Amino acid sequence: MKMIEKIVNPKELRHWDGKIELYWIYTSGKAGDEFFKKLKDEEKFIAAKCKKCGKVYFPPRIYCEKDFGETEFVEISGEGCVRAFTVARLDAYEKPLEKPEIYAVIDMDGTDGCLIHLLGEVEPENVEVGMKVKPVLKPKEQREGKITDILYFKPV
Amino acid sequence: MEVEKISGLKFHKKQDVAIVGAGMTTFKRRLNETGRELSYMAVKQALEEAGMTLDDIEMVVMGSAPDTFDGLHMKGEYLLDGSGGSDRPYMRVFVGGGTGVFAPIAGYWHVASGLADICLVVCEEKMSSSYPHPQSAFKYIWDPILDRPLNPNLIWIFALEMRRYMHVHDIKHEDIALVSVKNKANALDHPCAQVAGKITVEDVLNSEPMALPVRRLDVSPPSDGAAALIMVAPHIARQVTDNPVWVTGVGWALDTTWWTNRDLYFPRYVAEAAKMAYRMAHITDPRKEIDVAEPYDPFDYKELHHMEGLGLAKKGEAPILTREGVTARDGDLPTCPSGGLLGVGNPIAATMGVKACELYWQLAYRAGKRQVAKEVTTGVCQAWGDLMQVGTVMVMSNKR
Numbered sequence: 001m002k003m004i005e006k007i008v009n010p011k012e013l014r015h016w017d018g019k020i021e022l023y024w025i026y027t028s029g030k031a032g033d034e035f036f037k038k039l040k041d042e043e044k045f046i047a048a049k050c051k052k053c054g055k056v057y058f059p060p061r062i063y064c065e066k067d068f069g070e071t072e073f074v075e076i077s078g079e080g081c082v083r084a085f086t087v088a089r090l091d092a093y094e095k096p097l098e099k100p101e102i103y104a105v106i107d108m109d110g111t112d113g114c115l116i117h118l119l120g121e122v123e124p125e126n127v128e129v130g131m132k133v134k135p136v137l138k139p140k141e142q143r144e145g146k147i148t149d150i151l152y153f154k155p156v
Numbered sequence: 157m158e159v160e161k162i163s164g165l166k167f168h169k170k171q172d173v174a175i176v177g178a179g180m181t182t183f184k185r186r187l188n189e190t191g192r193e194l195s196y197m198a199v200k201q202a203l204e205e206a207g208m209t210l211d212d213i214e215m216v217v218m219g220s221a222p223d224t225f226d227g228l229h230m231k232g233e234y235l236l237d238g239s240g241g242s243d244r245p246y247m248r249v250f251v252g253g254g255t256g257v258f259a260p261i262a263g264y265w266h267v268a269s270g271l272a273d274i275c276l277v278v279c280e281e282k283m284s285s286s287y288p289h290p291q292s293a294f295k296y297i298w299d300p301i302l303d304r305p306l307n308p309n310l311i312w313i314f315a316l317e318m319r320r321y322m323h324v325h326d327i328k329h330e331d332i333a334l335v336s337v338k339n340k341a342n343a344l345d346h347p348c349a350q351v352a353g354k355i356t357v358e359d360v361l362n363s364e365p366m367a368l369p370v371r372r373l374d375v376s377p378p379s380d381g382a383a384a385l386i387m388v389a390p391h392i393a394r395q396v397t398d399n400p401v402w403v404t405g406v407g408w409a410l411d412t413t414w415w416t417n418r419d420l421y422f423p424r425y426v427a428e429a430a431k432m433a434y435r436m437a438h439i440t441d442p443r444k445e446i447d448v449a450e451p452y453d454p455f456d457y458k459e460l461h462h463m464e465g466l467g468l469a470k471k472g473e474a475p476i477l478t479r480e481g482v483t484a485r486d487g488d489l490p491t492c493p494s495g496g497l498l499g500v501g502n503p504i505a506a507t508m509g510v511k512a513c514e515l516y517w518q519l520a521y522r523a524g525k526r527q528v529a530k531e532v533t534t535g536v537c538q539a540w541g542d543l544m545q546v547g548t549v550m551v552m553s554n555k556r
Contacts, residue, residue: 018300023287024227029190063196065237068203068210 028145031060034073036145043137045078047111058113079134079156080108080115087124100124106133106153120152132156170270172556174393174400175260175516177206180383180509183350183501186284187380191226192238194382195280198509199240202276202384205522207396213386215272216241218248219259219279221504221541224293227285239278239384253454253541254408255279255505256383257548260512261406263387264550268403273389280382281503290378297543311375313544315367317420318457322369324421325472327460329369333360334478335456336373336498342485343495345525348509350501351377360456376454379501383509385516390556401519404534405439405551407432413543426465426538426547433536434467437551442467442536446551448518448528449489450511450537453496462538463491465547486529493518493528504541511537512550519554 007013028036031048038044048060052069060073085104091097102119104127119127120136133153143149179201181187181194189197195218203209218232218239228234232248235241249255249262256279263277283290291309298304321327334357343352355373363372393400409428411418418424430442439445451462460474468489469477477483483491494500494514497507515537517523534553540546 016301016305018304020296022224022227022293022296024285025287026227026285027188027190029188029193031193032190033188061237062193063200063238065242066210068196068200068240 031062035060039137039149040143040145043140045076045108045135046073047076047108047113048072049074056111056113058108058111058115074110076108076110078108079132080106080153082119082127082129082131082133083107083114084129085119085127102127104133104153117150118152119154121154169268171268171389173264173267173387173403174390175385175403175552176388176393176397176400177202177204177208177386178384178513178516179203179205180348180506180513181381182348183379183381183503183506183509185350185377185379187282190238191231191235191280191282191382194282194380195235195238195278195384198280198382198384199276199278202386206386208274208386210240212274213240213244213276215245215266215275217259217262217266217275217277218246219250219255219262219277219505219508220248221250221252221255221281222293224296225281225283225286225290225504235278235280239280240276245272250505251408251542251546251548253452253504254539254546254548255541256452256508256511257537257539257550258408259505259508260385260387260403260550261408261548263385264403264406267387267389273392275387277385277387277508278382279384279505279508281506282380283378283503284380311370312367313415314455315370317544318369318374318455320420321457321461325475327472327475329361330357331475331479332457332460333357333374334475335453335459336360338478338484339453339456339459339492339496339498341499342493342526343499346495346500346510348381348501349495349499350379352495352499370455374456376497376502379503379506381501381503381506381509383506383513385508385513399520399554401516401552401554402556403550404553405433405435405437405549407434407436407549409547410542411545413545415544418545422471423461423465423540423547425545426462426540426549427467429547429549430466430536430538433549433551437534437553439534439551443469443489446489446534446536447530447532448493448515448535449491450494450496450515450535451491452507452511452538452540453492453498454502456498458540459492459496462540466536466538466549468536485526488530490528490530493523493526495526507539511539515550515552519552
């Protein structure tokens with residue numbers, strides 16, 4: 001076999017099949033626990049404020065990334081405004097989506113942080129950078145303490 | 157520029173390197189804290205011990221073993237903010253189980269080269285994410301054509317190695333089990349320990365057979381945890397502490413990855429790495445010149461194996477030294493005074509906490525209840541990993 005020979009189907013060569021079968025369970029950690037409990041049980045959003053420099057982290061963390069000061073949890077409204085957005089029209093297999101999906105980076109009010117999430121109840125052509133949005137949550141009995149407990153953000 | 161030329165090594169050192177602070181989290185089978193949170197906790201403790209803040213840190217080295225444990229591709233990037241790496245030069249190094257001593261070696265070259273005066277080294281592992289057991293991740297390190305169809309796992313590879321070691325030197329399992337007894341007892345004095353205990357040789361010999369000769373109590377557990385070290389230039393060391401511990405030699409070496417083609421009874425990869433580190437540290441007779449040792453002990457026979465690789469015992473002699481109490485905490489060559497991986501736990505890269513960090517604590521006389529009885533000046537720590545063929549060695553001294 002020459003190296004320049006073009007191989008279209010590797011299964012025509014002597015070969016072995018293989019796959020990597022692994023599963024993971026990710027714990028939400030100290031800050032994540034607090035954040036998702038509040039969201040699920042109380043429909044409330046929290047951020048974390050550095051006790052040293054005052055920077056407000058969202059999503060919350062137990063430490064300040066810049067000075068390693070400890071943080072304290074502070075309640076925020078959960079509302080924010082669109083910092084950037086994109087309209088996805090193809091799925092991961094490059095098939096057209098039935099309905100385009102709008103993904104936005106949302107600048108969360110009262111924090112120095114942002115969240116990436118879907119926009120809903122709005123048409124792509126009406127979305128603007130700077131648009132004020134608020135979260136729409138799943139009904140309480142369907143919430144599981146996950147980021148998808150937020151269905152989407154909608155215009156205020 | 158002043159440089160030190162070391163004979164036999166093409167190595168130009170710009171400045172000496174001292175360790176001035178260390179920290180580690182508790183080691184547990186499962187922790188709720190994320191890898192980032194664990195890294196932060198270890199770093200915070202190291203900064204406090206060194207009397208520093210994150211502002212003082214110029215560069216960061218992160219050590220973490222396979223991405224498959226935490227379940228995050230490019231886990232070095234994921235761990236960046238929790239390890240203080242934001243807005244500064246940051247790199248991840250990785251040689252599997254050898255990372256726990258390789259990460260501080262990388263920290264050393266950051267400072268020794270003069271590129272940084274203060275370098276933070278962080279190691280993290282969260283093995284509990286991997287489900288149902290981190291052992292399943294090891295299945296995929298084998299050659300997919302020659303080895304994997306036989307369904308190997310790490311335990312039976314080590315069982316083969318242990319058998320070979322026992323056969324060549326005519327060593328009894330009883331003598332190997334003494335290492336597990338010693339290390340688990342040492343770990344009773346370690347606040348971070350996961351599997352400390354007072355056990356007997358009989359307990360080890362009667363524990364559940366895994367892949368004979370390896371039984372349950374011959375093996376360290378999987379763990380979650382993190383550890384951190386702060387390495388600095390001499391002028392910084394003078395400012396922050398009266399008791400710096402100097403890194404006097406580093407070495408690492410890889411044997412062939414065709415593991416069946418090695419003679420398993422002797423760890424050549426450790427011997428080569430030690431040769432490099434000892435040459436740099438001007439050590440010619442390690443058995444006499446090393447006061448305290450932290451060889452890598454994920455299995456009890458591995459401590460013995462590695463002592464022989466490090467030249468702390470002749471080939472086949474390490475079990476005799478153990479039986480005679482030489483390696484006990486109050487012995488002439490205290491070995492794994494931390495409690496090691498067998499007693500404190502084995503969060504792969506984060507075992508830096510019981511290897512490089514412990515050696516620093518011992519030589520700085522900061523090991524508390526674990527402090528060895530004899531007076532100590534020079535020590536060696538070592539880790540082992542990759543495809544069971546990397547040796548990483550660091551020699552430290554409290555005299556410059």
